[in-house]
Amino acid sequence: MTTQRLARDWRVPGAIVLLALLCAAALALHTHRGAFLQWCLAAQITLHRYLVMYLLQLNNHQYSGGLWLLTGAFFYGVLHAIGPGHGKFIVATYLSTNKESQTAARVIPFVGSLMQGVSAILFVFILAVGFNLASGSLSESRWYVEKISAVLIGGFGAYLAWHAAKSIKPRKLTIRTLSARHQHGAACGCGHHGVGRESQGDWKTRLGVILAIGARPCSGAIMILLFSNALGIVTWGIAAVMTMAFGTALSIVGLSLAVRYARNRTATFFAGEAQFGWLVPVLKMAGGIALMLFALVLFLTVIPVSANGDYIAAGC
Template sequence: MSPAKIRFSLVALVTIVLLSLLFSHWTAFLAWSLQTQITLHRYLVTHLLQINSGQYSAGLWLIGVTFVYGILHAAGPGHGKFIVTTWLTTHQPPRGVALSVPFLGSLVQGLSAIAFVFILAIGFNLALGELSLSRWYLEKASALFIAALGVMMMVNAWRSRKTDAAHHHAGCGCGHDHGAVVAPQEGWKAWLAIIIATGVRPCSGALTVLLFASVIGITRWGIVAVMTMALGTGLALVGLALFVRHFRQRAQQLWLTDSSLTAMRTLRLLRIAGGALLILFAVVLFLTVVPVSANGDYIAAGC
């Protein structure tokens, strides 16, 4: 084994150990994540009240806290990180696409929170219990959409077996030119599906902040807070995308070659496995949606 492969294997082993430790303390991590979000949420409410009382300098603090909130939100458990990691582990989109898709997904998540509040809370003047029920339906639909994304990944990967067969035929040695074999690439439809799957489910914290801001009459500041939060989450996901993409490229350079038939089949199996993981993840999300509350929702971990 080459020194480069040994170094990569050690890094991969350390990463697996760290993830195993995180999984073994998952309950404590969830509790810490929820408590941190609640603490930051209290700061957000305080700054909104200060702005409402004429202390506009609190607006700068509001922007700073919401930005940090967004970063910490990205570091905690959530569907966006799982989708991005699974996608970039099993696919190799252009660098610009790999970075822009998770970022746009985060911005869409902020916009979906704004649309949710403006359409249902302000437009239809729904009560808190009705808003909670609407959120419940939206999160159920989001889980189904993630499952559909997983199915699409599996179907596309299965269809790529024709490319494997063509590659084998091209190397048959018969002396005929069978044409260049090009691995199938994702299109804008797949990228759009990932953006929607990441962003269609609004963050509970963003909903709570925007609802509170609209109640006390400073909706614009609530919008600023939500989009700053989305910006922090988006930049954190871009960092995650850079890491996963680099890790995948190094693994492929060391262990697989683009022209290898075995490599193509291995990548196809990985994409099928990635789609299956998304479906399993969607089932867990569907079954663990935060129950409807007649008194309105509060911040929930994993939003």
């Protein structure tokens, strides 16, 4: 009894300290957000130029450039995952508000990241190779694809919010009905007390996360594919894009495992507190609303159309 009381005593101060640290980190990131985004953009343009240089070496039959191309593409994917992006936001929002197994926390972001590479390949092959569109038309098509993908992400967020809102009222009624007949205990296993005891995500939601990530192809991957297609070495461009997607996938998997661990620790932190049972669907609804707002930001900040081609506008 004394041990449980001591555990309860340090929960609130510990939560306050953790919240204060998170607020300080968010304030620091917000203060230096402009400089950070400028650095990310400059680093991406520099990496674009290096990757284009390796493609030009391959075009001149310097096959050592192929090794450097794949190596540079992998590190581009890793660094791309560190900067701001929709995949990280979707994965972090979903895993922080939904209970998932460790396997799902690995597979979902991994497959979603690889789908980004596949989406970029399909985009270039269908439009550039199949329809033989000019650079300006490809840039306009990319603009429409990114707009549509933002709408899909917003639709997925709306689905999560609606699903969570629908589960709030039945959950409360179930608790009241069972409480009259059944006395809850620590080992009763009924699942109606404590945070984090809700069922794991279904396959439809998991598929929605994967599609929300993969539906928006990486602009850097599209640029490399367009340039490699212009040089006539599309195979190397595809290899570079999938290596890039693999590097992004590894980074996002690490992030997803960290988010899942933090969520489970938080659930354990508040375990046994029946009054927090309502918090689970509310957090899920908040996550869905956050995705909708993020999708709105993506929709309004799509890279403008470039008449000369995206890869030229990106400094390639």
